[in-house]
Amino acid sequence: MSYSGKIVWVTGASSGIGEALAKAFSDQGASVILSGRRVGALDDVARACRGDTLELPFEATDYDALPGIVAQAEGWKGRIDVLVNNAGISQRSLGKDTKFEVYRELMEVDFFAPLRLTQLVLPAMLARGEGHFINIASVAGKIGGVLRTGYSAAKHALIGYSDALRAENEYAGLKVTVVTPGFVRTNIATHARSGDGSERGRSDEDIDSGISPDEAALMILAGIAAGKREIPVARGAIAEALKLKSIDPERLFDVMAAQGAMMAARE
Ligand SMILES: NC(=O)c1ccc[n+]([C@@H]2O[C@H](COP(=O)([O-])OP(=O)(O)OC[C@H]3O[C@@H](n4cnc5c(N)ncnc54)[C@H](OP(=O)(O)O)[C@@H]3O)[C@@H](O)[C@H]2O)c1
Structure with missing residues (x-):
């Protein structure tokens, strides 16, 4: 599918899925338009893109700054055709060990x-x-699993919002796509929040054995080309x-509960 002339x-x-998607769209x-907090990393991605790029570094939760940033984005080429809401953080902590503030941060960012x-x-x-809005949710937005009470809640909320937004606006020409990745080899687990709010600081086996970000980007573009409103990756x-x-949701709840019991036995 060609995106020639489109502003994405x-x-x-x-980094990760967003970096791969930026290059794939390019x-x-x-x-x-490339956004994130780390300017040096955005510079590297911009250099790796084939077409023209605009770097708009931002802290996604700086709500006072966002209107000005959106004005710059719209002013670049006169419009935005596609917004990929991809920035996010994850969690690796049991609910019983997780501070309330960590839930607030996950809900803010995600x-x-x-x-x-x-x-x-x-x-x-x-x-x-x-x-077109492309909202990068997660399998955790469909399934509640261990160590992800806050992340799962935030991604469920994002999917609910996205589905309702689509229901309200598809007739008016808007598209809303929800993407639900499983495990993709990125920095997501390393940057995930621990129960006290600190960064976990290391990856995990599930993420390290996941699919590559480039493959995830290709699966996402293929799903969009096929007109899917929800794309599992x-x-x-x-x-x-x-x-x-x-x-068979009851069977799935058994599987997830068994994982919780296994984790408790290991503690
Ligand atoms: N990897 C997976 O297995 C997986 C599975 C399901 C869903 N996802 C979702 O995929 C999306 C991308 O994650 P990833 O796996 O590619 O992880 P990643 O490599 O850690 O990338 C996360 C991106 O989000 C940006 N970001 C995080 N917090 C931000 C903030 N407060 N303000 C602005 N930008 C922020 C980071 O940029 P800076 O550091 O420069 O700010 C980075 O570019 C996330 O929404 C994640 O939940 C990932």
Whole structure:
């Protein structure tokens, strides 16, 4: 699918899935806006993109700054065709060990920040009668699993918001795509929050044995080209778990509870 002449804004473009998506959209001819906090990493991604890019570094939860950043994004080429809400953080802590503030941070970064950016981009898209939101959720937005009470809640919220936004606006020419990755080899686990709010500081086996970000980006673009409103990006056991959630949720709850019991036995 060609994105020639399209303006695509990718948040969390400084690493992982966002970096791979930025390059993939650029390969397809898009002009790409790159956002994230680390300017040096955004510079590297911009250099690796084929087409033209605009770097707009931001802290996604700096809500006072967002209107000005959206104005710069819209002012670059006169519009935004696609907003990829990808910036996010994960969690690796049991609910019983997790401070309330950590839940607040996960909800801010993974739910309220993409919601706020969407709110600010939506009016111009509605006025034009076209536009596309691609919201990177997670399998954790479909399935509640161990060590992810806050992350799972935030991603469930993002999916609920996205599905309702689509229901309200598809007739008006807007597209809303939800992406539910399983395990993708990125920095997500290393940067995940521990119960006290500190960064975990190391990856885990599930993530390290996951699919590559480039493969995830290709799966996402293929799903979009096929017109899917929800795109699972997973293989193996995690893909099976997603299917089980819809065909036999009670069985899935047994599987997830067994994981919780195993983890408790190891403690
Ligand atoms: N990897 C997986 O297995 C997996 C599975 C399911 C869902 N996901 C989702 O995929 C998305 C991308 O994650 P990833 O796996 O690619 O992880 P990653 O490599 O850690 O990338 C996360 C990106 O989000 C940005 N970011 C984080 N907090 C931010 C903030 N407060 N303000 C602005 N930017 C922020 C980071 O940029 P800076 O550090 O430059 O700010 C970085 O570019 C996330 O929404 C994640 O939940 C990932």
